[in-house]
Amino acid sequence: MCAASNPVAGRDGLAVLDAEEIRRALTRIAHEILERTHGGDDVILLGIPTRGVPLARRLAARIGEFEGLDVPCGSLDVTMHRDDLRLHPARALGRTDLPPGGVDGKIVVLVDDVLYSGRTVRAALDALNDLGRPRAVQLAVLVDRGHRELPIRADYVGKNLPTSQREVVHVLLTEVDAQDSVMISDDGRQP
Amino acid sequence: MKRHLISAADLSRADALLILDTAEELASLADRPIKKLPTLRGRTVVNLFYEDSTRTRISFEAAAKRLSADVINFSAKGSSVAKGESLKDTALTLEAMGADAVVIRHGASGAAHRLAEWVRGSVLNAGDGTHEHPTQALLDAFTIRRRLRGADSSGARGAGLDGLRVTIVGDVLHSRVARSNVLLLSTLGAEVTLAAPPTLLPLAVGSWPCAVSYDLDSELPKSDVVMMLRVQQERMTAAYFPSVREYSRRYGLDVARMARLPEHAIVMHPGPMNRGVEIAAEVADSVRSTIVEQVANGVTTRMAVLYLLLGGTEFPVTEFPAVAR
Numbered sequence: 001m002c003a004a005s006n007p008v009a010g011r012d013g014l015a016v017l018d019a020e021e022i023r024r025a026l027t028r029i030a031h032e033i034l035e036r037t038h039g040g041d042d043v044i045l046l047g048i049p050t051r052g053v054p055l056a057r058r059l060a061a062r063i064g065e066f067e068g069l070d071v072p073c074g075s076l077d078v079t080m081h082r083d084d085l086r087l088h089p090a091r092a093l094g095r096t097d098l099p100p101g102g103v104d105g106k107i108v109v110l111v112d113d114v115l116y117s118g119r120t121v122r123a124a125l126d127a128l129n130d131l132g133r134p135r136a137v138q139l140a141v142l143v144d145r146g147h148r149e150l151p152i153r154a155d156y157v158g159k160n161l162p163t164s165q166r167e168v169v170h171v172l173l174t175e176v177d178a179q180d181s182v183m184i185s186d187d188g189r190q191p
Numbered sequence: 192m193k194r195h196l197i198s199a200a201d202l203s204r205a206d207a208l209l210i211l212d213t214a215e216e217l218a219s220l221a222d223r224p225i226k227k228l229p230t231l232r233g234r235t236v237v238n239l240f241y242e243d244s245t246r247t248r249i250s251f252e253a254a255a256k257r258l259s260a261d262v263i264n265f266s267a268k269g270s271s272v273a274k275g276e277s278l279k280d281t282a283l284t285l286e287a288m289g290a291d292a293v294v295i296r297h298g299a300s301g302a303a304h305r306l307a308e309w310v311r312g313s314v315l316n317a318g319d320g321t322h323e324h325p326t327q328a329l330l331d332a333f334t335i336r337r338r339l340r341g342a343d344s345s346g347a348r349g350a351g352l353d354g355l356r357v358t359i360v361g362d363v364l365h366s367r368v369a370r371s372n373v374l375l376l377s378t379l380g381a382e383v384t385l386a387a388p389p390t391l392l393p394l395a396v397g398s399w400p401c402a403v404s405y406d407l408d409s410e411l412p413k414s415d416v417v418m419m420l421r422v423q424q425e426r427m428t429a430a431y432f433p434s435v436r437e438y439s440r441r442y443g444l445d446v447a448r449m450a451r452l453p454e455h456a457i458v459m460h461p462g463p464m465n466r467g468v469e470i471a472a473e474v475a476d477s478v479r480s481t482i483v484e485q486v487a488n489g490v491t492t493r494m495a496v497l498y499l500l501l502g503g504t505e506f507p508v509t510e511f512p513a514v515a516r
Contacts, residue, residue, distance in 0.1 A: 077216065080228040080498070090192075090503035092209060093216040130225040 013170070013185030017159060022142065022180050025158030026055070029140055030062035032156050037107055040069050042135065044103060046076040048112045048124055049094030054175035055142060056111040072099030076110070076131075078123035096127075103132040109156075113171035115141040118152035143182055145169050192499055195307045195314040199325040199375040204351065207379055211333050212348050213495035214488070220257065221487070230502050231260035237290040239281070239306075240317075241267040241297045246462055246486055247317050247327075251294045254493035260501070263290070278302060282309040292501055295319070313500040321365050321426065327461055328371035330492040332379055334481050335416055337488070338457050353380030358410045359401075361420035361442055361469050364391045365427070368461045369420055373401045386410050388442065390431040407442055411451040418459040419444050419470045435468055445471040449479065457481050 017025070034040045040063055047056030053075045060073040077094035079085075110124050121139060128137065140156035145163040163169060163184065170183045192206050202210070220226050236255040240248050248264070255262045265285075267273065272281065278297070285293060292313045295303050300320030307314040318324040332352060339355060341347040357376055363369045363385050373383050383401035385392065396403055404410050411417065422438065432438045444458065452458075458470075458480045466472045475482060 080230040080502075085230065085502055086504055088503055090499045090501075093213050095216060096219060126229070130227070131223060 013183040015181050016161060016184050017143075017182035019180035022158070022182065025142065026058050027062055029156045029158060030059050030066060033059065033109060033138075033140065034063060034067060036138070036155065040067060040071060042106050043071055044099060044106045044108050044134075045071055045073045046098075046103075046108055046110055046124075046128075047074070048110060048120060049075055049077050051113040051171055051173050051176055052111045053095075054173050055113060055140075056109075057175075059109075059111060059140065072101065074099045076124055076127055078120060078127050081123040081126040083119060083123065098131065103128065103134045105133070105135050107136045107138065108134040109138045109140050111140045113142050113173075114169050115139070115144045115152075115154050115157075116147060116169075118148045118150035121152050122150050142171055143169055194500065195303075195316075196325050196496060196500065197303045197307060197314065197316045198323045199328045199371040199378070202325070202375065202378060204378050204380075207329070207332070207375060208349060208351065210329055210492070210495050210499060211336060213499060214329075214333050214492045215337075215348055217494045217498075218488075218491045220494075221491070227257050227259060229259050230498060231255070231258040234260045234291040234501050235263065235289060236260045236292045236294065236497065236501075237263045237265060237285050237288075238317075239265045239285070239293055239295045239297075241272070241295075241302075242318070244296055244318070246489065247296065247324075250486070250489040251315075251317060251326075251493055253490045254497055257490070258494055258497055258502075260291075260497070263288075278306065279309055282306055286310045286312075292497065315496065315500070318367050320367065321370075322367050323371045323374075324367040324461075325371045325375070326489070326493055326496060327368050328375040329496065330485060330489040331368075331372055331418065331459060331461070332375055333492050334459065334485050334488050335376075335381075335457070338481060338484075339415060339455065351380040352376060355381045355415045356384070356413055357381050357416040357418060358384045358386055358407075358414040359418045359420065360386045360407055360444070362391050362422050362431075363387045363396070363420065364393050364431070365423040366420045370399075372418065373399050377401060381416075384410055384414075386442070388432055388438070408448070408451065411448060412453065414452060415456050416459060417444065417452065417456065418461075419464075421461070421463065422465055422468050439468050443467075443469050443471065444474050446473050449474050449477065452479070459485060461485070 037043050045056040045060050047053035056073050060071045063069055063071045075095050075097045077096045079093050138155040141154045142158040143161050144154055144157045145161045147165055168185050172179050172181050174180050193201050238248055252262050290312045294315045294317050295306055296317040297319050300322035302319045303314055303316035336347050340350045359369050376383050377400040384404055386404045386407045460482050
């Protein structure tokens with residue numbers, strides 16, 4: 001039985017995915033990307049900082065293992081394109097790092113940890129627009145928690161997680177947080 | 192960050208690093224097909240220039256335009272200033288037009304500080320008299336960090352200038368660039384030495400966070416960076432040195448002096464240069480010179496400053512000092 005259907009109540013939140021489940025979800029997404037893009041030719045994975053970037057790297061590694069294919073992988077910072085900039089003090093920028101060759105004519109798969117309002121993805125589409133003209137853009141997310149505010153959907157989803165808007169979903173990844181898990185907590189408290 | 196950028200002393204180490212790291216990310220914009228970001232759409236930046244300037248005004252204008260801000264250029268020549276309008280009345284006019292930021296260059300030290308009391312938007316000091324020129328110091332720090340602290344952008348991120356030895360040479364007395372650089376570079380951990388004839392050092396130099404030397408030749412072998420200052424003849428009201436030739440012989444950077452620098456050292460100049468006076472043409476055009484790079488980095492650094500001051504929430508009105516109107 002997986003922990004998702006039998007969540008463990010932590011002190012500050014519920015763990016809804018553990019490291020094993022994240023691994024399996026990414027493996028499935030990697031297979032789905034290969035299937036949907038007919039072998040992964042011309043695919044570029046672009047992670048949205050912070051946690052989309054290690055997820056994109058993991059997917060690229062997976063695809064490399066399965067098909068021996070070297071999928072270019074990079075990061076796309078969307079801060080300057082956000083629609084909520086004026087609601088917060090100016091934030092530090094993340095890195096934008098395109099693989100050599102750029103995005104023109106490629107199938108770009110955007111990778112992020114959580115899909116929520118869809119506003120980050122809208123910003124990413126705008127940012128991408130200034131970088132070139134991909135043949136197609138797809139979206140892969142580890143968690144889709146619903147409550148979309150824009151007409152945006154993911155092509156690849158690790159886990160659909162029904163949430164209330166009061167709840168907060170935290171994705172923790174080894175590369176950033178020293179552990180792999182997805183937590184859900186009731187308010188703004190960090191797990 | 193404070194809402195204005197008047198002096199390099201307003202910047203903490205964390206603020207300065209945030210600006211340099213932001214500039215580092217924005218630098219990649221120059222290689223992209225579309226060199227524009229939508230971030231400051233609908234914001235207005237006024238360039239208020241009471242003194243002549245090419246590179247600073249164009250640099251600020253390019254930076255604001257790349258962030259999609261609207262830019263209004265105002266130069267004292269051909270404006271109501273020529274008819275005798277005061278700085279305050281000009282400021283209130285700009286205020287009424289809804290400027291979100293005012294970039295000011297003025298011949299009087301302290302002009303930017305005064306202006307900040309009269310306008311609601313952010314004030315960016317682009318040079319006030321012989322006082323300060325903080326964005327020049329930021330672009331110099333950015334250039335030094337890129338050249339000497341990791342060539343690729345990721346290597347330099349978050350790094351200060353700790354342990355680097357910077358020698359600033361020449362007309363310190365009239366130089367706003369020197370003062371801003373001393374303050375900022377020492378905040379970032381560099382050891383700054385001023386090398387100048389005693390007549391071209393300000394009286395209060397003892398209170399600055401730097402060392403002072405009258406002998407350029409003894410400083411060169413231990414310098415990582417040499418920053419040559421322009422001899423500002425337009426500000427010189429007395430005889431500060433016997434002749435230009437003698438100044439050039441003792442404090443000018445020629446090929447022979449450049450050879451005394453360590454292998455990795457770089458030569459900087461804020462421009463405009465007096466070739467043959469403070470810097471020899473061969474030195475200005477050598478591979479060690481970062482003079483052209485400094486201009487390119489100026490746009491990037493000013494974009495970072497404009498973004499950090501204007502890109503987020505507007506500063507609460509309570510911070511706005513009381514205005515007597």
